[in-house]
Amino acid sequence: MDRGSAAVSLTAHPRQGSRAAFLLWLIPLAFLGLFYFYPLATILQVSFARGEAGLAAPIRAMLTSEIARRAVWFTIYQASLSTFFTLLLGLPGAYIFAHHDFRGKRLLQSLSGIPFVLPTLVVAAAFNALLGPKGLVNQLLMNALQLSAPPISFAYTFSAIIIAHVFYNTTIVLRLVGDFWSHLDPRLSQTATMLGANRWKVFWHVTFPLLLPAILAAALLVFIFDFTSFGVILVLGGPRFATIEVEIFYQTVSLFNLPMAATLSVFQLACTLGLTVSYSFLSNRLSRPLSLRPRRFTQHSVRRFGERLLIALYLVGLFSLLLAPLGALVLRSFLAISASGEEMRFTLDYYRELNISRRESLFFVPPMVAILVSLSYASATVFLSLLLGLPAALALRRASGSKLSRLLDGLIMLPLGTSAVTMGLGFILALDKPPLDLRASPLLIPLAHTLVALPFVVRSLVPALRSIRPRLRQAAAMLGADPRQTVLHVDLPLIGRALLVAATFAFTISLGEFGATALIARPEYPTIPIMIYRFISQPGALNYGQALALSTILMAVTALGMLSIERFRLAEIGEF
């Protein structure tokens, strides 16, 4: 019998445990029930009711449709490849951030999270500035090699989709796995080394199995994100590629074929649920209680030259993928290009113009206001998702292994797998009567953001909670602490770092969210991404420039926000 299961049988008084778990679940479940399942059920019911040929007809139509079948395979294929490459790039980075201390590390870490918040249209513009037919790289190559045509074609290819997904989601791996790794007790691998294992063996037989729960959690989130990808496919993939999510949008908006859209939505949800349940099953078997160590015991500065070189090479590679496109964007937001395209000069005009209401529009909003609106939605999202996510994570830890917990785990994850178009219509239909007439309420935005952030919060917290040695909590109980005190004084401080990772996720998700925000936004309170979209959807150099200037501002706000969350860690939680 391994130590994990022995420990579980010591702590769990089954009946009491499940009642406590149930109470903990009540809060997040009530929230999900009201703001997720109720609207979702309403829109699905109305959609299917619109079908004249009965419930089976759209399902048969989906199964026999060549287009739907192609979309399903393509969705699975691109999501698997994207997840694979994201892990391939992210895991070495997670290792480096977890084990080495070097100057600029904290800045690099928060910079790596910036892609996460940027609207696809802007990211596409950034990639195009680098890799497009008239982009920097092609121009350089054409000049250097005396070519007449650009050698790299990037946009509207399958690789563009994969690269963009890696660009967006690497931060998930860096954060989830990196955080967990940095607290793994180095004594385990030191012991293995002493017993004669080489480094590879130590990694493969000791470190990797211990890390697996965190890697799986990251892979699951990345996969679901890629699985439901919309903007990247539309803008960078082009019309030749369609995921299930794109097909849902087309069926809903363009054709108003709601029964078909609902069938596809249900299929997408079933996949998400299936994935999460099997993930839960696996991760329950794999998690072991560990002694997490404060970071200062696991980190060392880089000394050997070879190690230094490898790390430097990797970081240059990683950040040229993540930061070069962002740099191109920032640069472009300070450049005025003449109508002929020949001359360029430095300018602050786009930033200045943001503050000018040229057309006395009713909807003019100074950038400062949009920043504040974005920040208040983001803070509300952090608050709400931690408030709901923490009890859910505690309950998942308690009931670990039970069928119920596996199912509940899946339920929390479902909002990630739900199409924004479907959800937007669901809100309109369901939340339409007082006291919950939220259809035009700004409150709907942090609620929708919380639905998306919750899976990230839970996934960040659960691996950390599961790894706390039950002995610590038993000791607390023996010394007279009640369960609430144990959570407050043992669990919370020990997972302080994971809490901050969770908060960072919630913060960035809210800052960058576009799909749901656009569907329920009140024009007086636009977020920064909504403003960017307003500018980029109109012709004219000033509009384009202002969209880029606002994107730069969004990046700065994100980086500053994440850095200040990091500061919070230093100030209050100390070494964990």
Place this chain on the structure above:
Amino acid sequence: MYHHPHLKSFFYLKSAMGFKVALLLAIAVVLLAACQTPREPQVLKVMTHDSFDVSAEVLSAFESENNVQVQIIKSGDTGTALNKAILSKDNPLADVFYGVDNTFLSRALEEDIFEPYHSPLLGKILEDVKLDPQNRALPVDYGDVCLNYDKAYFQEHNLNPPQSFEDLLKPEYKGLLVVQNPATSSPGLAFLLTTIGNFGPEGYLDFWRGLVENDLLVVNDWETAYYTEFSGSSGKGPRPIVVSYNSSPVFEVIYAETPLDEPPTAAIVSGKTCFRQVEFVGILKGTKNRKLAEKWIDFMLSPLFQEDMPLKMFVFPVNIEAQLDEVFVKYLAIPEVTAFVSPQDIATYRESWLQEWTEAVLR
């Protein structure tokens, strides 16, 4: 009391305090939100799409004259906003819906979301944009989806810009055109309809096959086509011809980085190469503010609003008494004839046309 050795006691003290503060804040937010929606009788709700815009001054003229507060509810792009209005018709979100265009008109009328209103101003409205004889949907504005070209490119290459659809198939225009996917983009759909209006439902696919032969590029959205692919925009893409609006060149002058004497781009308005998009307004069935809703529609059709629209939304007045701003008189090219496909045909054949087009062009 149990103490973990690593613990700093002020951490949980602070977090407990922080929690209370946060809880109080949350309660305050909920209370504030509750206060923000008082039951005022004089609120008119107007549901519309993302592109809606109006001068603050013009709107407040309407508000003070009628002692009403207008609440604008933006609900996504045209198709999404209309879907929302349809799905919420039993408990309407608003009193008025503005922004359904002729490509979606039949969907709105079949779903029966509007009450008829015979506005006294209809006498002043252009005849050929009145597409609903029962006046459930009243025309407010129109805009033309036309090919735009990059003037500099054609000057440099000593080439005439194309004048007709047939020109686009010639070798000298190979690889120059970028269009939007009609399944995902509204100007893309308008351009597909233009070709159907020209070549008929039997002939349009042959024309498109010719375009594909001539190295056509299709992207999903207007933003990518215009800013990433089109060489005449400040994105400086590689292709000099794009599907956009006849108002786009005027935008380029108004929103130029440095003042321009003339636009860097131009719209092609010859032949029947443009499609006229007409936008409609209607009173949503079940409104409790019928009188105010009527006043709002009269306001939208009046010269005050009609003259404000072009610089706000870059669409053009349907009221014959409305004057165009000088900048439009100077730079706007208006097609004399446009391609026409009836809203009924669009509704009936939309899906099959889109499917045929996808098979022929994208596969």
